[in-house]
Amino acid sequence: MSQESMNLTLKIWRQANASVKGEMVEYKVSEISDHMSFLEMMDVLNEQLVAKNEEPVAFDHDCREGICGSCSMHINGESHGPDKAVTTCQLHMRSFNDGDTIHIEPWRAKAFPVIKDLMVDRSSFDRIQHAGGFISVNTSGNTQDANAIPIRKEDADMAMDAATCIGCGACVATCKNASAMLFVGAKVSQFALLPQGQVEAKERVQNMVAQMDKEGFGACTNTGACEVECPKGISISNIARMNREYLSATITK
Amino acid sequence: MSTLDSKVPKGDIADKWTNYKNKIDLVNPANKRNIDVIVVGTGLAGGSAAATLAELGYNVKAFCYQDSPRRAHSIAAQGGINAAKNYQGDGDSAYRLFYDTVKGGDYRSREANVYRLAEVSTNIIDQCVAQGVPFARDYGGLLDNRSFGGVLVSRTFYAKGQTGQQLLLGCYSAMNRQIARGKIEMHNRHEMLDVVKVDGKARGIIARNLVTGEIERHSAHAVVIASGGYGNVYFLSTNAMGSNTTAAWKVHKKGAYFANPCYTQIHPTCIPRSGDYQSKLTLMSESLRNDGRIWVPKNLEDVEAIRNGTKKPTDLSEEERDYYLERRYPAFGNLVPRDVASRAAKERCDAGYGVNATGEAVYLDFKSAIERYGKEQAKLQNLDNASQEKITELGAAIVKAKYGNLFQMYEKIVAEDPYKTPMMIYPATHYTMGGVWVDYNLMTTIPGCYAIGEANFSDHGANRLGASALMQGLADGYFVLPYTIGDYLSHDIRTGKIPTDTPEFEAAEKDVKERIEFFVNNKGTHSVDYYHKILGKIMWEKVGMSRNETGLKEAIAEIKALREDFWKNVSVPGGSDQVNAELEKAGRVADFLELGELFATDALNRNESCGGHFREESVELDGEQKGEAKRKDDEYAYVAAWEYKGEPSEAVLHKEQLEFNDIELKQRSYK
Known part of the structure; x- marks a missing residue:
């Protein structure tokens, strides 16, 4: 199932702010360990973007232990991704396989307007x-x-x-x-x-x-x-x- | 050297708080409507303070960096909250809770504050139940208690393994009631970036709206800092990603003394780091040590074999295991206090016995407990010839009932079944006892500026006991500050609204804006996390669980050099007028880079070992306690309060001598 070092394709919703249109943008990440949490994988991507002086992907997160309720990603069509009874921060990369393409979107609801990228107003x-x-x-x-x-x-x-x-x-x-x-x-x-x-x-x-x-x-x-x-x-x-x-x-x- | 005035009231310790409340000045209800109070942070301390002050009639402006006050990191506390209710009839009293807290803090806290904390602890439980907090109950419908480390009574109230969450949601509901009435003006996704002083008094703050980037001026008659601890100076800790020292550090730079920064709690039962990408560490309740036995292999060959996968921990016989806590501390064994357990794990790992790839992990084994419970159950169920499998099955069911949620959490993170193979644990930074110095009124050395909860230094001395953080946060916010702040505000009934179009606000806003513009325009080469990780490594290695003079001096020099490099080469993409997480982190790390240096300076000054602060130079040299921490009451029975003077390491030390009139100073022994 899982791999020590995965290469992944990410398709992520990017939207500069509430008043402009957003779109799905493709990124590649490599050498992702299956011990990483999903948000640590996002950290790797963001470090790559910062190194290129590009804007990192904005997302809400805080406690990273499943209790504060900040993190909120819709992953491959499921709230908090494929694992059961976990928040996004508790989802681990062992739930994915080398070569996977992962779609990451914000919560979609009229009452939760997007603030930026994956961050919504709750x-x-x-x-x-x-x-x-x-x-x-x-x-x-x-x-x-x-x-x-x-x-x-x-x-x-x-x-x-x-x-x-x-x-x-x-x-x-x-x-x-x-x-x-x-x-x-x-x-x-x-x-x-x-x-x-x-x-x-x-x-x-x-x-x-x-x-x-x-x-x-x-x-x-x-x-x-x-x-x-x-x-x-x-x-x-x-x-x-x-x-x-x-x-x-x-x-x- | 000036002496600090702690303003502790005269009289018998049990009467101080009552007498104090009888004599303070009050503000009449009509005048409260004309007084504004700013509360920064909405955890247990800030949330309870905001709700209570609003209910009393003050106009409260509350600020949090999260998208809702409900998400402050108090929410992550698992175990419980202490209160001297004596519902179990096991001899508990306010005095005993006071005594346990002072002793557990290794005799480095202020007696009068701790007694008051113990005294009001019982109101907290009454209050929370009235708010609808669903504490655990027994079959008779009354409240249940559990016992926690370092004490002889059962006084801990709990709500499953989510006590912090339930208490915080209680505060949040009390806040919501006041927000609905318009008495709390809530500013979510806002970060305080400076305090504003007018005529020497705290009169407002400068805050950044984290969505629009707008820099805002907010005025008030008093400012309350409830922004939590500074554990993230280590980069890796059990704190939330956003937990930071900025609010506390800004008031320090404006004149509030910072006390005992070197007192940090390193919690022994956390899930170990698995690689360099690690962003935070997860704590597991210390209740696990009631049934788990901690060990590493006796032989280095076995360590090697386990690391390269040729052997499993379950392959090792009893003789091949070193239950080092039971060996070193036969009286308390696996239940020694947090600081002792953490240092012992580090000692074994430093000697090369760490059991995972990073070399920083020890085993926490439930095999004996499963066996013991299994046999007990077999007997209870009259299974005379139960097979080994049946015994294991019965025992595992009991362990699951007690710790099921923790085992599940471990399995989600590590992908190993702790019922079958021992857990791996390692200590991690968890709580900071040090913080902004406050007097008995919880006021800092800036008039009108208060610090409550983990942000202040007051009640836990050099080591905090389990289930006491929640108690202190709520005591400060619900039952202490609302009285003490009134005494101060009674002098402000004729002041009127504080204007924000003044030179003081102007100057503070200009400083904040300049710093932000520097970050977004400095086209540097390294990310903010690059610096934060290096700082964390210096702190962990040289100012961590075990400290010595050479290492501390190196740390001070290294942090200074790192800070200089940061201000030249940090890179922050994106603009200042938008959501910009890198910009938020840059400001926080800039402050950690200063606090770290003061932290090491304080640790260097305190050449004794007490609680969470262990100096290798200060150990017992002979006798039964040989090698254990040695406190030096003659030289160091004081609070070290530091005054900012430009460079953190040049801060001026002020000493508040601690007097122990009601408790005799003794050495802690766990042998």
Whole structure:
């Protein structure tokens, strides 16, 4: 399968900024070790470009250990590339073969406009969180004791599973409708499963869904692609829970 | 030599914080609306501070270089957060947490600050639960705890292996509530490039919009630096790629003293480097050392055979293995503190026993644990004649339940199955205890400029205990700074808006612009990473886990020469009015090239071994502790706070003498 030293052809989306047209540009990289991460392979390419005094490919990345949610590449038609349950920074070159041609594109969605090359603007996600992704409690520390309300372990664990969302946007990028239902459903579910989230539950789900629609994300048609590409394995049952929450919020007072 | 005023309140240690809060000046709600505060960085410290200050009524302007505040590197913390809740009834108290933290820090932290930290730790857990942080719970629905290295109680709260993520998302949600109300003006993809002083006080910053390249002036009545640590001075570390010292270094250059830069934590359980292309290192929770045994081969021939692939680690018999931590430290074995474990790994690898191609790796072996758990399970399930395979299967299942996510992460990176073959690990830079000097109020030596979280030096002394970084970040931001900053701001209620069209802002902006124009116009020959990698190598080899006078002097000279070369030959393609990652890195590396020199200077000055700082000249010469680190309390029980004077190595040393009234100084022994 893998090779100690691969030669690869890269076809990468280059776009100078949001207001100009972009195009796929071909590059060659050589002597790529299968131990490299995908982003380290991109570093090799960028060092080559800098040496020629050309502009390197812009892409978001930070922690490089799969938790910050910055990296966001659509590789050979898949969000975060061919491996399962990983972010782009955790994808390793052993998933590719010598001589491969790799297509690398930014997330594609109306609500994620390209800033430059592979870098997109995901501030729409932040705005959805501003609309209701919180519990209105003051940060004074004068709340009740943390053990005052017992929470069923099962509920706490499910809330945790929903809360592991890293906000990368792979779900949107892979969805044919560019829907953000998995992202929003995960946050709504986290709070819906905890007693602390009950007080504002109705307003929360309605406000977050309204903001999601306003940002231009598409509707959900239950294809399940989001769950498949989610690097954290967030389940689409969270979308179902959000739909229940939404329905009950709209038909009751 | 001037003495620094730490402003520690008088009185009994347990009453200091309460008495202090009772006597400070407050700002009334109507006046808070007229006061602006800038917060740089949105990790646990900055995020919690921004949310709380906004909630109190101040106008907050928050800045982060990431595309969202949710991505700050606090998010990567795995293990947990300490709090003296004593939910387990195992004898924990604020005093014990205080004691463990001071001792773990090798008696180089300020008692009053640490006590306050321990005191407010319990509020953090209450607060986070109220915010919807899904901490792990037991079957009765109450919060679960685990124990961490260096302590005798279970006081660590956790959310799977993603505690930092959940706490940061808690902060982020508190920020979102304030952003929605318009009380926080959030500036994503912005980098602070200088602080602006007016009449000696911090009154604003110059920031670059990383999307448009625009240089912006922002004013406020106080500036809070919460920009994290400087571990990336080593190039390779467990920090995020963008983590940098620029904000902290800029305030240092404008008058804030920088304290104890040589105190750096090198974490023992990281995945080793695999080649020169490596961009960062990945940490695996130190909880692995509870069940893993660390070893290298006894014979160099076996090392050679493993490196060239003719032998596998599993081929070596027990007699052919050197479990060097168990050999050297029979009392604590594989559970010695982080600094001791790291140095021991380096000692073996330097002697030629490293087990991978780079020579910098040791084994962390779970075979014994799998066997032990397997036999236990067989007994529990009444399998009297269980086969070896069955025992291994049962044992592996237990190990998987405890460490499954870490094993999976290892397998993704290294492509080896750690259930079948030992893991390879090596130490890596993880956390910096040093930072901007602050007094009890968390204020730097610039009036109105505060430093919180990892960016300041205060609470961890020379070595940080596990699960204490998250505690400190949140304590500073939620519960300490909001009080102390009010005392300062109470004098600013009549000041009015700080104008930005003044000579001070003009001059600071001009400096920033000139530097940027230099980078984009300097048609040099080497990339920024070329310099960063050389700096990292100097730091790792001469200012790393083990330091001596000769090496430190060489490092200072080499860093100076490298910096001169950088300013002649660095190459930054692209323009300044656009997204330009090379330009961002150039500014950060320029600052690391100065900080590295001060770091080595501080390490040279401190001719003792304490915590993460090990001087080869300062070891025990005989007795049971022969060869172990030797602290010199008579000469070095002080905080070294450095004042910038133009060249980093010419910085002037100011000493804050540390007084230990509540804790007796002792040598740490793990033999």
